[in-house]
Amino acid sequence: MALINLRSLGATLGAPLFSNLNLSVESGDRLGIVAANGRGKSTLLRAISGGFEPTSGDITRSRGLRVGHVEQNVPAGLFGTSFYDAVLGALPAEQADSESWRVDIVLDSLDVPEDMRGRPLSQLSGGWQRLALLARVWVTEPDMLLLDEPTNHLDLARISQLENWLNALPRDVPVVICSHDRAFLDAVTNRTLFLRPENSQAFSLPYSRARAALDEIDASDERRFQKDMKTAQQLRRQAAKLNNIGINSGSDLLVVKTKQLKQRADKLEEAARPAHQERSAGAVKLANRGTHAKVLVTLEDAPVATPDGTLLFRTGKQWIRQGDRVVLLGRNGSGKTRLVNMIRQAVQAPEKAPAGVKATPSLVLGYGDQALSDLADGDTPLGVIGKRFELGEQRARSLLAGAGVAIDMQESAVSRLSGGQKARLGMLVLRLTNPNFYLLDEPTNHLDIDGQEALEGELLKHEASCLVVSHDRSFVRSVGDRFWLIERKRMIEIEGPEGFFASVAGDGD
DSSP, X not given: OEEEEEEEEEEEESEEEEEEEEEEEETTOEEEEEOOTTSSHHHHHHHHHTSSOOSEEEEEEOTTOOEEEEXXXXXXGGTTSBHHHHHHTTSOHHHHTTTTHHHHHHHHHTTOOHHHHTSBGGGSOHHHHHHHHHHHHHTTOOSEEEEESTTTTOOHXXXXXXXXXXXXXXXXXXXXXXXXXHHHHHHHOSEEEEOOSSSOXXXXXXXXXXXXXXXXXXXXXXXXXXXXXXXXXXHHHHHHHHHHHHHHHTOHHHHHHHHHHHHHHHHXXXXXXXXXXXXXXXXXXXXXXXXXXXXXXXXXXXXXXXXTOOEEEEOOEEXXXXXXXXXXXOOTTSSHHHHXXXXXXXXXXXXXXXXTEEEOTTOOEEEEOTTOTTSOTTSOHHHHHHHHOOOOHHHHHHHHHHTTOOGGGTTSOGGGSOHHHHHHHHHHHHHHHOOSEEEEESTTTTOOHHHHHHHHHHHHHTTOOEEEEOSOHHHHHHHOSEEEEEETTEEEEESOSHHHHHHHHHHTO
């Protein structure tokens, strides 16, 4: 039985986000919603939850249906509240005292440590904040869950834990998930909706299989369109020939035949519909200036430690050679970002290089971190590009527009950009730097699936040398050709990432 029915649903915010959407959500559904950044996923969730009035169409909900909506951002009023109290506050006032035990059950199910529960949300990582939002919704015992980018800021262990938690939910509780995490969607969904301005496509398949089916439909549509247009052109050529003959011969029959051929061509062209072309949220392009050096970075058993000197691990003897795409693996807190920063310092300030870390002098660094800290909130996109690169205003504006930062946003504060726009602006800065070595710490954060695939393609096409830290399993599998694992205070090279992924998944069982 359908708990939610969408009929001819449409939403327009400046431009059409989606239209004529027909969809039902039933018990047992685990529905993944996929679209580029800014293309209506969050709007659709708000419409389903009742927080947004659609532009057209109808939504029918089962009588008494309770929908739990986990949004992306923490409400400002909760930051000073402890993890426990934030969840307790989601209960109705009359239940808070008598049924506070429900909070403990939910926090236990999410493996929230006791010492974490009393800390203010403002002091917690983005990952823990997201789990707090999930707990706030789940404690109210909803009949349906809506999750908006639930894996944002989560490390692999927490993503695995969330997958296990979702897969263990009662099957009669449907879950609708907006996400750009391809491996996560494959692990937890059984249906996929590709949200489009027109002709959204739904499949009773998890993401990867649904994507293959969608690609085949789009390819078939394109073949049909090209065939119809070719046939229309042939009809017009035949009509032109007959028209010339008819004029010369004065044949009324040929004039009629010419008209009929033109009408058939008109009908074919009017009915023909080209295959869907996804409107880009902004180009992701990289560059690689190359270098004659064969060895780019040398690690001579470098010690990686916390600021107070506590040893996290030693690197052993390792090299990054030209063309290597090294993925650094390790559990949260193992020291991955610290090693990235040590290598960054060795490249940018060789005289201050940490012990045991050496970079070849010819390296030009392209660095990007997960917080996009290189982009100051108070600066403007045009200012970011203009101050760093001698391009001229017209060229800078053109490049920004191509990267998905529209003209009307180019002189606004960076803080006003969406996460996806910031990520693409960061990628544009990397491209213009024209590096020959990339240090990328969680580069797919905030990138939609098209952006992730474009980044993968650019790294492979340019044979870019890089060291990458990422929790995105699909990205790691696609990009990496060498893998370093941090465990037991040592860094070792391993054949591939699957053993590490499996071990992290085992931690969440």
